[in-house]
Amino acid sequence: MLKIENLHAQVGETSILKGLSLTINAGEIHAIMGPNGAGKSTLAYTLGGRPGYDVTEGSATFDGQDLLALEPHERAAAGLFLGFQYPVEIPGVSNLQFLRESLNSQRRARGEEPLSGAEFIRLAKEKAGLLKMDMDMLKRPVNVGFSGGEKKRNEMVQMGIIDPKLALLDETDSGLDIDALRIVGEGINSIMRKPDKAVLLITHYQRLLDLVKPDFVHVLAGGRIVRSGGAELALELEEQGYEAVA
Amino acid sequence: MTNVIPLPTRKDEAWRYADLDALARVWGDVPQGPERIIVPAGETLSKQIVLPVAMSGVSITDLDVVIEAGATFALHLLATDADYGRMSVNVLLHEGAHFEMGGAILGHADQTLEIVTSVNHAHPNATSNQVVRSVLAGHATGSFLGKVAVARHAQKTDASQSVKAMLLDRTATANAKPELEIYADDVKCAHGATVGELDKAALFYMAARGLPPSIARKLMLQAFIADAFVSLEDDAARETIETRALAALEGLA
Numbered sequence: 474m475l476k477i478e479n480l481h482a483q484v485g486e487t488s489i490l491k492g493l494s495l496t497i498n499a500g501e502i503h504a505i506m507g508p509n510g511a512g513k514s515t516l517a518y519t520l521g522g523r524p525g526y527d528v529t530e531g532s533a534t535f536d537g538q539d540l541l542a543l544e545p546h547e548r549a550a551a552g553l554f555l556g557f558q559y560p561v562e563i564p565g566v567s568n569l570q571f572l573r574e575s576l577n578s579q580r581r582a583r584g585e586e587p588l589s590g591a592e593f594i595r596l597a598k599e600k601a602g603l604l605k606m607d608m609d610m611l612k613r614p615v616n617v618g619f620s621g622g623e624k625k626r627n628e629m630v631q632m633g634i635i636d637p638k639l640a641l642l643d644e645t646d647s648g649l650d651i652d653a654l655r656i657v658g659e660g661i662n663s664i665m666r667k668p669d670k671a672v673l674l675i676t677h678y679q680r681l682l683d684l685v686k687p688d689f690v691h692v693l694a695g696g697r698i699v700r701s702g703g704a705e706l707a708l709e710l711e712e713q714g715y716e717a718v719a
Numbered sequence: 720m721t722n723v724i725p726l727p728t729r730k731d732e733a734w735r736y737a738d739l740d741a742l743a744r745v746w747g748d749v750p751q752g753p754e755r756i757i758v759p760a761g762e763t764l765s766k767q768i769v770l771p772v773a774m775s776g777v778s779i780t781d782l783d784v785v786i787e788a789g790a791t792f793a794l795h796l797l798a799t800d801a802d803y804g805r806m807s808v809n810v811l812l813h814e815g816a817h818f819e820m821g822g823a824i825l826g827h828a829d830q831t832l833e834i835v836t837s838v839n840h841a842h843p844n845a846t847s848n849q850v851v852r853s854v855l856a857g858h859a860t861g862s863f864l865g866k867v868a869v870a871r872h873a874q875k876t877d878a879s880q881s882v883k884a885m886l887l888d889r890t891a892t893a894n895a896k897p898e899l900e901i902y903a904d905d906v907k908c909a910h911g912a913t914v915g916e917l918d919k920a921a922l923f924y925m926a927a928r929g930l931p932p933s934i935a936r937k938l939m940l941q942a943f944i945a946d947a948f949v950s951l952e953d954d955a956a957r958e959t960i961e962t963r964a965l966a967a968l969e970g971l972a
Contacts, residue, residue, distance in 0.1 A: 523923050549929035561924040565942025571925070574938065579929035614942075631928065 474499050474536060474639055474671050475520075481530035481696075482519045489515040491696035492531070497639070497671045504674045504682055504707060507693035508715045513675045514558060516693070517643040521555040522548055535639070549575075550582035552638030554631075556645045558675075560624040563615035568627065569597060571615050572634050579635065600633030604660045621648035629660040640665055641673045646681035658684025679711040692718060724751065736862040736894050738777075738803035738831040745777045753781035753809065760787040760813070765953060767795045767960050768806065770832075776802030783809045786816040788842075795951050796822040797960055798832040798861075799967040807835040812845035820849040821947040824884075825967040826859030826891075833862040833894075840869045840876040840906075847877075852947040853884040854940055855891035856971045862894035865910075871902040880910040885917065885943055887971060940968050 475497040482490040489512045497503055507513055519526045520533060522545035533540040535551060543551060563571065577587035588596065601608055604626050616624050625645055632640055642661070646654055662685055665672045674685060682690075682704065690706040691698045692715065700706065700718060710718050726746050727734040742749075758764045770778050778801035786792045790813075798804045810818050818838060826832045838847045853861035867878045884893030895912035917939055925935035944964055951957040 521923075521927050524919070545923060545926035546929050546931050549927055555927045557924065557927075561918070561921050563918075563921050563925070563939065563942070565945055566938050571928070571930075571938065574934060575925070575928035575930050578931060578934060582929070635928065 475533065475540075475673075477520075477531070477533045479531035480516075480519070480528065480533060482515060482526055482528050484515060484526055488529070489696050490519065493693070493697050495691065495698060497673060499638075499671055500668045501688045502666065502672045502674065502685060503689045503691065504676060504687040505691050505693050505698075506676060506707060506710055506715075511693045512696045513693055514643055517555060517558075517641045517675060520548075520553070520641055521545060546578065547582065549635075549637075550579040554635055554637035554640045556628045556632060556640060556642035558644040558647065560616050560628055562617045562619075564617055566615055568611040568613060568615050569594075572597065572611075572631060576635055596634055597630075600630050600664075603633055603663060604630045605656050606630050622650060622653040625649055625657060626653060626660075629657050629664070633660065633664045636664070638669065639671050639673070641675070643675045644677065645674070646676055646678060654680060655684060657681075661685045679707050682707050732898075733807070733835050733837075733864060736831070736833060736860060736864070737805065741775070741777050741803035741831070742779075745775050749779050750781075753783040753807075756782060756784045756792070758784070758786045758790040758792045758816075761789045763791045763793075765793040765795075765951070765956070767951070767956055768797070769960065769963055770796070770798045770801055770804045770806060772800045778804045780806045782807070784818075785811045786813060786818055786845075788813040789815045791817040791819065793819040793950065793952070794821075795948055795956075795960055796820070796834060797825070797964055797967070798822065798834060799825040799964070801832065802830055804830070804832045805835065806833070808837070810836070810838045810847070812838065812840050812842065812847065814842040815844045816842075817845065818847040818849075819950050820847075821950050822849075822851045822863070823944045823947040823964050824851065824853035824855070824861040824863070825944070825964060825971060826853075826861050827856040827971045828859060829857070830859045831862075832859070833864065835862075835864045837866040837868070838878065840867070840873045840878060842870070843873050844875045845873065847879070848950070849880045850947050850950070851880075851882045851895075852944045853893055854887065854944060854968065854971060855884060855893055856887040858890050858892075860892040860894070862896070864894075864896045864898070866898040866900065867908060867910075869899075869901040869903050869906050869908065873903045874905040876903060876906040876908070878906070878908045880912075881946075882910075882912040883943070883946075884914045885940065886914065887917070937968070941965060944968070
């Protein structure tokens, strides 16, 4: 599904990714862990196409398409979802309006019929229920006045509504209390753990991986993947720290 | 009728950002003196004005408003269709009166658009609230000059101004000039002004959800100017002026 080869990327004049390679197949859940400054968020933003994150070498193909040649909104329409570490507030634009416009823009780009208002509301209610989010919150402006945990849950509601092929979740677990973490973990499983979908979890902590069991764990350090293994690698990291393992 | 009032100059504070060359071309034909509006005591009046398309691209609207005791006047303005457009509003508030104003300035190319207000709290317990939102592209200039005067005995005055401008191009100009002249001591006068650009982080966030940049910009700008009309209580009237504003926004991109 996603094949990253020898990816080099820089932010401004600073090189951050220095030859990162990673292959994710349909049906797999991968976790990337690593110390602060290793390049985890840069990887997410580079794959999402954020302006200012420049690829200098290497490639990324998504379902056979050159991902890096696509505009950010085209990457979304192709099936890539980027869960933000710090979801952005958009004053005055309601969640429902934002998500309906987003989903229908994606559908139009794929040559599908846009959803009617009623169809969309039904879908939004179902996904909000899954994440135990009140529909009233979806009527409010995007993320405005939401707590850190509510913002992260809102990301997962959005993921449920958009129903992507591949989710890159950048520290979706940070800032969540224990109950919210469990709801988010269950949400990821029910939305994304399917044979035709895949997930890349970026996280610092084992606790999310107890809920969303990864098939592969990678250690990112110095802009490259320095070690890969199964779910047991995360436990080893938790015990011994990055320095010992990587 | 020939205008006998001399052409304003830039030394006149209320005209410092005006397009005086454009004004000079039509000065002889500009109506003399303002339109007068009196809101009788205890009554409520709501008025919406879309700056009219006028001669030689110059459009001047001038209002002189007296709001009598306990009355409310709600004024909503849209300045967009003129090479040089000016709306000036002079308001006198009697005891316990309220003045509510929302204005949107939407300009592009070489347009110069301005809203100039003077709100006089001449008596106690009156309130006023002014909200102006500008979206400016190209080489346009959008200005708000808002004067609030509070007389010595006009205690318990509550006056506020919120002025925000969004520049779509670095070549556009926004001016915001609040001016407070307060002689009473038990009053609240708030004013805030910001000039900014579309939030790049929000634009990327919206793109990451699949919104093409044109739709993302439109949603953000709609939300931005909605602040100017939110105080318009009549739904049909609000929809009418917002529809005009949205059509103008489309033309800015």
